[in-house]
Amino acid sequence: MTNFPLRCWTVLSTVLSIGLLFFLLSFVFIKAQGVISLNFILAKPAGFPVGSAGGIWPAVAGSLLVTLIASLFATILAFFTAVYMVFHCRDDRIKLVVNLIIQCIAGIPSIVLGLFGYAFLVIKLELGLSILASGLTLAIMIFPYIQIRLQKLFLETNKQLLEASASLGINRSYTIINLLLPMYRKQILSIITLASGFAMGAAAPVMLTGCMMNAPVPESLASPFMSLPYHLYVLIGQGISLENAYGTAFVLMILVLLLNLLAAVPTLLGMRGKR
Amino acid sequence: MEQIFEKLFGILSIIFTIISIVLLFLVIFFITKESVLIFQEVKFFDFITGLTWNPLAGEPTVGILPMILATFYVSMVAVLISLPIGIGCALELAALENERLKGFFTSILAVLAGIPSVIYGFIGLLVVVKFLERTFRLAAGESILSGGIVLAVMVLPYIVSSVAETTEKSYEKYKETSLALGVSKSYMLRALILPNAKGAILTSMILAFSRAMGETMAVMMVMGNSPILPKLLGKGETIPALIALEIGTAGLGSLHYHALFSSGFVLMMFLIFLNALFYLIKKNLTEHLE
Numbered sequence: 001m002t003n004f005p006l007r008c009w010t011v012l013s014t015v016l017s018i019g020l021l022f023f024l025l026s027f028v029f030i031k032a033q034g035v036i037s038l039n040f041i042l043a044k045p046a047g048f049p050v051g052s053a054g055g056i057w058p059a060v061a062g063s064l065l066v067t068l069i070a071s072l073f074a075t076i077l078a079f080f081t082a083v084y085m086v087f088h089c090r091d092d093r094i095k096l097v098v099n100l101i102i103q104c105i106a107g108i109p110s111i112v113l114g115l116f117g118y119a120f121l122v123i124k125l126e127l128g129l130s131i132l133a134s135g136l137t138l139a140i141m142i143f144p145y146i147q148i149r150l151q152k153l154f155l156e157t158n159k160q161l162l163e164a165s166a167s168l169g170i171n172r173s174y175t176i177i178n179l180l181l182p183m184y185r186k187q188i189l190s191i192i193t194l195a196s197g198f199a200m201g202a203a204a205p206v207m208l209t210g211c212m213m214n215a216p217v218p219e220s221l222a223s224p225f226m227s228l229p230y231h232l233y234v235l236i237g238q239g240i241s242l243e244n245a246y247g248t249a250f251v252l253m254i255l256v257l258l259l260n261l262l263a264a265v266p267t268l269l270g271m272r273g274k275r
Numbered sequence: 276m277e278q279i280f281e282k283l284f285g286i287l288s289i290i291f292t293i294i295s296i297v298l299l300f301l302v303i304f305f306i307t308k309e310s311v312l313i314f315q316e317v318k319f320f321d322f323i324t325g326l327t328w329n330p331l332a333g334e335p336t337v338g339i340l341p342m343i344l345a346t347f348y349v350s351m352v353a354v355l356i357s358l359p360i361g362i363g364c365a366l367e368l369a370a371l372e373n374e375r376l377k378g379f380f381t382s383i384l385a386v387l388a389g390i391p392s393v394i395y396g397f398i399g400l401l402v403v404v405k406f407l408e409r410t411f412r413l414a415a416g417e418s419i420l421s422g423g424i425v426l427a428v429m430v431l432p433y434i435v436s437s438v439a440e441t442t443e444k445s446y447e448k449y450k451e452t453s454l455a456l457g458v459s460k461s462y463m464l465r466a467l468i469l470p471n472a473k474g475a476i477l478t479s480m481i482l483a484f485s486r487a488m489g490e491t492m493a494v495m496m497v498m499g500n501s502p503i504l505p506k507l508l509g510k511g512e513t514i515p516a517l518i519a520l521e522i523g524t525a526g527l528g529s530l531h532y533h534a535l536f537s538s539g540f541v542l543m544m545f546l547i548f549l550n551a552l553f554y555l556i557k558k559n560l561t562e563h564l565e
Contacts, residue, residue: 003461010370010464013363014380017435020428021383024390027398077298080291088288098296105299107550109489111515112539116302118522119309119536140298147295171277173284194389201391204491204519229393233492236397249394260389264382 025253032250035243041251045226050214051234052241056248061217062131062225063200063255069135069221070142070199075192077139078146086154087172106144113141114208122209129210132221137205142195149191153184190263197259201252203229228252303543310537313337313530322537328502328517330531337534339541341504345419345511346542349494350487352423352507353430354480360427361434361483362476366464368435369442388432396496399425404497411508417499419511425493430483437482441475441560442468474560478553485549488542491515514542 043055081098089095117137127133157180165175181188203211211230218225228248235245313322317337325338364384371377403424408416445468453463490513499510500520512520518535525531 003459003465006366006465007461009359010363010367013360014367016360017364017387017431018380018383020431021387024387024394024398027402028394077291077295080288081295084288084292088285098292101296101299103550103554104547105302107485107489107546108302108543109491109515109546111489111491111518112306112543113302115309115518115522115536115539116305120301120305123527124305140302143295143299171281173281174277176284194385197389201389201393203391203393204515207519208522229391229492232393232397233496236400237496245397249397252391253394256389256391257386260386264385 028246028249028253032246035247036250040244040247044216045214045231047241049238049240051231051244053244056226056228056231056244056251058215058217059226059228059231059248060251060255062211062215063228063252065218066131066135066138066206066225066227067196067200069131070138071192071196073136073139074143074146074195074199078143078150081147082150082154083176085151087176102144102147105140106148109204110141110202111204111208113137114205116140117205117209128222129212129224130222131210131218131225134206134210134225134227135221137209138199138202141202141205142199145195145198146191150188153187153191154180157183193259193263197256197263200259201229201256203227203233206230207233228255306536306540306543309533310540313533313537316530317534322534323541326504330525330529330534335530337530337537339514339517339534339538341502342512342514342517342538343541345498345505346488346513346515348505348507349419349422349426349498349511349513350484352419353426353487354434354483356423356427357431357434357483358476358480361431361479362438362469362472364431364435365438365442365472366468368439369446369468370460370464384432384435387428392429392490392493393496395425395429396493399493399497407508413508415499415510417497417510418508419498419505420507422494422498422511422513425497426487426490429490429493430486433486434479434483437479438472438475441472445471474556478556478560481549481553481556485546485553488513488549489515489546491519495519514538 040055041060042057044057045051045059046054081102085095085098089098114137117133117140121127121133121136122129127136161179162175165179166172206227207230210224211227212224213226213231213234215224215226229252232245232248232252235241235248322337322339323343324340325336326340327336327338328341329336364380368377368380371380399421403421404416406416407413407418407421446463449463449467453460453467494513495516498512498516500512500516501510502512502517503510505511518539521531522535525535
């Protein structure tokens with residue numbers, strides 16, 4: 001192998017992967033043009049079979065709500081776990097075991113987490129097929145993602161800063177809330193939004209734990225719900241409506257891209273500020 | 276007051292940590308508990324080497340060898356397609372001096388990783404499957420190959436970021452020496468950076484492989500889902516697809532139900548093993564680099 005083919009190879013791979021993304025985006029955006037309207041987004045699914053006409057509002061609302069529940073639970077658990085692991089835990093064996101368990105869960109596929117949600121949350125805890133059961137299952141799915149990154153962030157904190165704070169007699173909780181959180185606000189927000197994006201796009205765990213083909217906007221935590229990825233799967237999998245499938249894919253893609261963008265903006269700004 | 280809050284904060288962090296760990300432990304415990312029941316009726320060895328899956332017949336048989344093989348096959352195809360492209364990207368990323376271009380490329384990869392798998396499946400069905408039907412004159416384009424192609428795109432960001440982590444580091448490390456020796460950038464990439472990234476390429480393969488094996492929706496939509504021994508241009512069904520498609524109709528506590536949990540268990544154990552391997556090799560590599 002000489003230099004020229006190598007350059008060709010690296011440049012071609014790069015162009016190919018950038019091209020892939022633009023192909024994916026433009027494919028969905030162009031095909032969805034005819035379907036997307038305010039009415040499509042805000043109307044209920046209708047027609048027979050359900051979904052062949054009408055809109056996708058219950059799915060949009062369901063997806064947003066279940067993502068909110070998942071992010072809320074996962075963030076609280078992940079934040080306190082990371083705080084405990086970095087600032088409170090002094091036993092290396094406990095640290096090792098906890099890190100190992102979290103690493104293990106990070107490797108479990110989402111469909112198996114769905115099985116767990118079904119057997120434990122839906123049946124054993126009698127939550128039923130509900131948005132709460134789905135939200136908790138998704139929370140378990142994104143928990144390792146958030147926890148691992150928060151822990152890394154806290155570990156990289158300047159030790160002198162923490163020592164100075166401690167030697168002034170300031171409480172640890174005060175230091176964490178008033179010093180660390182504002183300092184890492186951008187990074188923490190971007191970690192959480194990226195994780196929410198994963199939760200929003202996941203269909204496998206929710207289809208086992210409470211997601212329905214047709215349901216109204218959930219009224220309580222115990223009601224079943226519709227979600228965009230599952231709705232898209234049903235529309236295309238059962239050949240109900242290709243048109244509406246394009247529309248649903250478009251809305252889902254926009255929502256996930258928005259979350260990605262929200263996650264990227266603070267970091268980009270932050271990077272520029274540093275230089 | 277402040278002291279009380281400090282105490283409360285400490286207690287809260289312990290409580291929430293315990294909750295998280297118990298919850299995570301419960302996942303492994305519950306899947307295991309629900310799946311071992313079946314091994315009173317079927318031998319574990321028969322379960323993973325059986326060729327027929329027919330849990331609803333009068334005399335039910337549950338063998339998941341075709342699904343295990345299909346899961347491996349499709350993941351292997353995906354990694355083989357994705358690896359050369361991923362390594363190429365990682366080399367280019369390492370050698371890019373322009374910070375803005377680098378940032379742009381990194382965020383492109385992040386967006387690729389963030390696109391929901393259902394959308395990959397959807398586009399795969401409309402583009403890849405149709406393309407295979409036309410090219411190979413197949414009656415149905417749903418095949419291991421189409422699953423592999425779709426998965427290849429999905430695991431590409433993981434391969435790139437995992438390899439680039441090392442290539443970028445070694446590029447920074449040797450940049451000035453190479454410049455001083457008057458060596459061209461391409462030569463440096465070929466003779467120094469690429470051989471140096473061997474370990475990273477291995478870990479990226481493991482990571483991509485485990486991602487591919489655990490993927491449900493995209494694979495399920497483009498592979499045709501029939502529990503037969505997989506061929507490259509024939510249909511196949513992976514373990515996640517099997518679970519997703521059949522758990523809804525499996526009666527609670529039936530043999531079918533437990534068989535699905537057991538196949539989830541087999542997949543989970545294998546992925547935990549792969550993940551641990553990934554973690555160990557990576558830890559070894561980073562210590563080696565420093």
